[in-house]
Amino acid sequence: MADLACTRGAAAAPATALGPQPLFSARHKPAGSRLGAGGRPLRLALLAFWCRSGAQRCPAGEPYADGLLYVLLARGLRLRWSVALFAGLVLLTAPMCLVGLYGHMTKVFLGAAPLLLLGLHQLFDRSRRAWPWALLAAVSLLILLLHNGYQFVYGALATLFFGLAALVRPRYTTRGVMLRRLLVLSLCCAVLVGPLLAATYLAGRDPLINTDREDGLASVFRIDLLHFLLPAPQTYFFQRFFDRFDLLYSPFRIEQTVGLAWVGIALTVVALFARGQLALRWALFTLFCLVLALGSTPQFNGYLPLGEAPQWWMPASWLAALPGTGFMRVPGRVMTIGFVGFAVLAALGLQHLVQRWPRAEAALVGGAATLLLLTQWQLPPPMQALPTLPPFYAQLASDPERYGLLDLPLMPVPFAFGYTQASAPYMVMQMSHNKGIFAGYISRTYEEHPILPEIVEHEIPAASEITYNGQTLDAGQTMQRRLAAFGYRYVTWHKTIYPGATQRTRGLLIDLFGAQTPLQDDSKQRVYALDPAASVHMRFGGGWWPKEQNGRWAQSPAELIVRSYTARSVQLSFTPAALYDPALPGMLGSSGRLRISQNEQPVANIPVQVDTPASVALELPAGESRITLTLDAGNFSPPGDQRTLSFALRDIDITTVP
Structure with a gap:
C-alpha cells in the first residue's frame, strides 16, 4: 500500500499543473479530492x-x-x-x-x-x-x-x-x-x-x-x-x-x-x-x-x-x-x-x-x-483501491490556515514495517486537504519520531506539576497541549484503515481525550478537535531533579522548554520553596536573586523569596524557546547528598496573556 x-x-x-482532467478522476483520484503541488x-x-x-x-x-x-x-x-x-x-x-x-x-x-x-x-x-x-x-x-x-x-x-x-x-x-x-x-x-x-x-x-x-x-x-x-x-x-x-x-x-x-x-x-x-x-x-x-x-x-x-x-x-x-x-x-x-x-x-x-x-x-x-509483454499491474477522502477533509481543503492533522492508526499490529510506511494512505489524503501530517513514507527517516515519539508508542507520559492558566491538567490534557503547540488541530481515527490496530488506537484515544465528545463520529471516522488557544506547552529541560513533596529541586542553570505554535505573550510564575545561601550555616536562606534568560538572551534579574510567588513576562516566538533559571548564589551539595542543588520551586505556572 x-x-x-x-x-x-x-x-x-x-493534473496539478494542467487542472482537472475528465478521465483522471475515475482511475487515479478519490472522489471529492483535489491535488496539491508536487x-x-x-x-x-x-x-x-x-x-x-x-x-x-x-x-x-x-x-x-x-x-x-x-x-x-x-x-x-x-x-x-x-x-x-x-x-x-x-x-x-x-x-x-x-x-x-x-x-x-x-x-x-x-x-x-x-x-x-x-x-x-x-x-x-x-x-x-x-x-x-x-x-x-x-x-x-x-x-x-x-x-x-x-x-x-x-x-x-x-x-x-x-x-x-x-x-x-x-x-x-x-x-x-x-x-x-x-x-x-x-x-x-x-x-x-x-x-x-x-x-x-x-x-x-x-x-x-x-x-x-x-x-x-x-x-x-x-x-x-x-x-x-x-x-x-x-x-x-x-x-x-x-x-x-x-x-x-x-x-x-x-x-x-x-x-x-x-x-x-x-x-x-x-x-x-x-x-x-x-x-x-x-x-x-x-x-x-x-x-x-x-x-x-x-x-x-x-x-x-x-x-x-x-x-x-x-x-x-x-x-x-x-x-x-x-x-x-x-x-x-x-x-x-x-x-x-x-x-x-x-x-x-x-x-x-x-x-x-x-x-x-x-x-x-x-x-x-x-x-x-x-x-x-507485461501482465496487467495489480489494482488497489485508495482510501476514500473523508467529507470533513474535503471541507478542510478550503481552509487557508496552516495547521496539522494527526491521523490514526499510526502503526497497524500485523504490519511488517513502521509508522512511516503505514502513513501512506494519509499522504494520499494530504494531497487533498493540504495540511501537515504526523509522518510520511520516505525512504530514510528517523529511528524514532523526532518530536512526538510517545504518540508512536501509544504511551501518554504522566503529567508534571506544571499548571496552565492556573489549572492542573491530567496526562491526556497535557498531551493535547503538546500536540496543539506543534500545530496539530485535529486528531482523526480512520476506523476502516488497518482494522487490526483498532483496540490499540481506541486505548490511545481514551488516554488522550477521556470522555471528551468528538467533533464527528461515524462508521468510518472519528474526529477530535484540539483547542488552538491552548497551543503553549512547557516541560522540564536539563538541571532538574525529580519532584519531592515540597517542590522540585534544580541546579543552576536549570532549563524550562516552552513551545508555542504562534508568537504570543505569557506570564511565567513560580514560588521558591528553597534557596541556596552560602553565607548561612545551613546553606539555605530565605532570599536571593534569580537570573532568567530566554534562548541565551537575558530577560530579567529578579529578587526572590521563599514561599513568595514570583513572576516574569515572556514574549514567546513561534516554535521552541529555552528558558534558563540561574540563582546568583550558585550550587551546593548538602552533606550526605551527592546531588548538586541550587534552588527548589513549586506552583510553576504559565499563563497566556490576552
Missing part, C-alpha cells in the same frame, strides 16, 4: 507526455519519456532513426523499469540517465566542444540526485567508468585532451552537484536518522545468474512457459526483474563481432552492471557455490564499503542504468544488420521489435 500510494502521488502530479523531477517530466499518453494512462508517460529521451542518446551514437527507435523500445520494455508501476515509480523514469550517457559520449569526442556536453552531464547528475539516490550513485559510477575508458583508450586524440575534458566535467559537477551532495551528506550524518539499511533482507533481494536469462516473472511469456522457475524468485521479486531480452542478447553478440571498440566499451559497461547486480554473494540456480559470506572481490562489496552507500541494500537496481547500456549494444547489433542488408531494414527492425514485445 505504501509504495502504491506514493506511486499514485507522483503519477497524479500533472515536486520531483519525474513529475515535471510527465507534463511533456501528458497529452501523448492520455490522462487515463498517466503512469505510462514516464516510460514514453525514457524511450524518447533514449532516442536522443541513440542518435548521438549515429544510429539510424529506425534503429534509434528500436533502442528506445528496448529501454521502454526493460523489466526493472516497468516494475516501478508496481510500487517504485522512481525506477520508471530514467530519462536523466540516457542524457548523462549522451553527454559523456559527446564530451569524450574531440570533434565536439567540451563545455556544453560537460554541462549536460553535470545537469543530468543533478537531476539524478534530486530524483533518486540509487540512480545518482549509478550515474556517478557510469561517469567514472566512461572517464577511465576515455583515458585508457582515447578516441582519435590524446590522453592529455581527455584529461582536460575530465577537469571541465569535474568543475561543472562541483558547481552544480556539489552543494546539494554536501548538504545531503551532512544531513545523513545525523545520528537520529536511519540511513544504513542492513536489515537482514539481503537474501530476498539476491540476484541469481539465471535471472538475467529468464523473462521477468510479471510477463506473459514467463507465466506461459517458465513458471517452473518461480521458486528462484523471492516474495520481493520486483527487485529481481533483471531479465535481458533474448533478441537483445542475440543482437549484442552481433555487435561484439562487428562494431569494434565502441561496442566493446558499452559491453564492458553493461558487464560491469551485471556483475554489480549480483551483489556480494554470487548465486546460480538457487545455489551459493561460495557460501553465504560476502565475497570481498565482488564489486558490490567495494561499493558497500564506500561512505554514504549504506542505504543501497538492493543490488539489482543497478540494472536501471544497466539496461541503458544493454539497449545500446542491441541497437549497435541491429545497426550492423541493417547496414549489411539495407533493403531489409523494415523487416529487420520490425521483426526485432516484434520478438522483443512478445517476450517482454
Whole structure:
C-alpha cells in the first residue's frame, strides 16, 4: 500500500499543473479530492507526455519519456532513426523499469540517465566542444540526485567508468585532451552537484536518522545468474512457459526483474563481432552492471557455490564499503542504468544488420521489435483501491490556515514495517486537504519520531506539576497541549484503515481525550478537535531533579522548554520553596536573586523569596524557546547528598496573556 500510494502521488502530479482532467478522476483520484503541488523531477517530466499518453494512462508517460529521451542518446551514437527507435523500445520494455508501476515509480523514469550517457559520449569526442556536453552531464547528475539516490550513485559510477575508458583508450586524440575534458566535467559537477551532495551528506550524518539499511533482507533481494536469462516473472511469456522457475524468485521479486531480452542478447553478440571498440566499451559497461547486480554473494540456480559470506572481490562489496552507500541494500537496481547500456549494444547489433542488408531494414527492425514485445509483454499491474477522502477533509481543503492533522492508526499490529510506511494512505489524503501530517513514507527517516515519539508508542507520559492558566491538567490534557503547540488541530481515527490496530488506537484515544465528545463520529471516522488557544506547552529541560513533596529541586542553570505554535505573550510564575545561601550555616536562606534568560538572551534579574510567588513576562516566538533559571548564589551539595542543588520551586505556572 505504501509504495502504491506514493506511486499514485507522483503519477497524479500533472493534473496539478494542467487542472482537472475528465478521465483522471475515475482511475487515479478519490472522489471529492483535489491535488496539491508536487515536486520531483519525474513529475515535471510527465507534463511533456501528458497529452501523448492520455490522462487515463498517466503512469505510462514516464516510460514514453525514457524511450524518447533514449532516442536522443541513440542518435548521438549515429544510429539510424529506425534503429534509434528500436533502442528506445528496448529501454521502454526493460523489466526493472516497468516494475516501478508496481510500487517504485522512481525506477520508471530514467530519462536523466540516457542524457548523462549522451553527454559523456559527446564530451569524450574531440570533434565536439567540451563545455556544453560537460554541462549536460553535470545537469543530468543533478537531476539524478534530486530524483533518486540509487540512480545518482549509478550515474556517478557510469561517469567514472566512461572517464577511465576515455583515458585508457582515447578516441582519435590524446590522453592529455581527455584529461582536460575530465577537469571541465569535474568543475561543472562541483558547481552544480556539489552543494546539494554536501548538504545531503551532512544531513545523513545525523545520528537520529536511519540511513544504513542492513536489515537482514539481503537474501530476498539476491540476484541469481539465471535471472538475467529468464523473462521477468510479471510477463506473459514467463507465466506461459517458465513458471517452473518461480521458486528462484523471492516474495520481493520486483527487485529481481533483471531479465535481458533474448533478441537483445542475440543482437549484442552481433555487435561484439562487428562494431569494434565502441561496442566493446558499452559491453564492458553493461558487464560491469551485471556483475554489480549480483551483489556480494554470487548465486546460480538457487545455489551459493561460495557460501553465504560476502565475497570481498565482488564489486558490490567495494561499493558497500564506500561512505554514504549504506542505504543501497538492493543490488539489482543497478540494472536501471544497466539496461541503458544493454539497449545500446542491441541497437549497435541491429545497426550492423541493417547496414549489411539495407533493403531489409523494415523487416529487420520490425521483426526485432516484434520478438522483443512478445517476450517482454507485461501482465496487467495489480489494482488497489485508495482510501476514500473523508467529507470533513474535503471541507478542510478550503481552509487557508496552516495547521496539522494527526491521523490514526499510526502503526497497524500485523504490519511488517513502521509508522512511516503505514502513513501512506494519509499522504494520499494530504494531497487533498493540504495540511501537515504526523509522518510520511520516505525512504530514510528517523529511528524514532523526532518530536512526538510517545504518540508512536501509544504511551501518554504522566503529567508534571506544571499548571496552565492556573489549572492542573491530567496526562491526556497535557498531551493535547503538546500536540496543539506543534500545530496539530485535529486528531482523526480512520476506523476502516488497518482494522487490526483498532483496540490499540481506541486505548490511545481514551488516554488522550477521556470522555471528551468528538467533533464527528461515524462508521468510518472519528474526529477530535484540539483547542488552538491552548497551543503553549512547557516541560522540564536539563538541571532538574525529580519532584519531592515540597517542590522540585534544580541546579543552576536549570532549563524550562516552552513551545508555542504562534508568537504570543505569557506570564511565567513560580514560588521558591528553597534557596541556596552560602553565607548561612545551613546553606539555605530565605532570599536571593534569580537570573532568567530566554534562548541565551537575558530577560530579567529578579529578587526572590521563599514561599513568595514570583513572576516574569515572556514574549514567546513561534516554535521552541529555552528558558534558563540561574540563582546568583550558585550550587551546593548538602552533606550526605551527592546531588548538586541550587534552588527548589513549586506552583510553576504559565499563563497566556490576552
